[in-house]
Amino acid sequence: xxxxxxxxxxxxxxxxxxxxxxxxxxxxxxxxxxxxxxxxxxxxxxxxxxxxxxxxxxxxxxxxxxxxxxx
Numbered sequence: 001x002x003x004x005x006x007x008x009x010x011x012x013x014x015x016x017x018x019x020x021x022x023x024x025x026x027x028x029x030x031x032x033x034x035x036x037x038x039x040x041x042x043x044x045x046x047x048x049x050x051x052x053x054x055x056x057x058x059x060x061x062x063x064x065x066x067x068x069x070x071x
Contacts, residue, residue, distance in 0.1 A: 001025075001062045004052040008044025008069075017041065019048035023055060030055065045069040 003024045010017030018035035032051055036044075049065060056063065 001064060002056065003064050003066065004049075005066045006045070006048035006052055006069075007067065008041065008046070008048045010039050010041045010044055014038050014040050017044045019044045019051065021048050021052040021055070023052060046071060 003022075005022040005024070006019070008017065008019035016035070016037055017039040018033060021032040023030045023032075032055060034051075045067065046069075049067065049069075049071075052065070053063070
């Protein structure tokens, strides 16, 4: 199973913000981060999940997403 840990935030809403993603499969680990000058908290939370799923190679894998977002 591939585990995808995500989070996103902004300081102000809108304001500067970023997202982070950790993809983990057995001993393999990949980290993704990106910041933005003007964004919203909701955008960063959702973009983290989108970028995490987009980074997966192939198809048919079982994936579990971990997020503190209510989405």
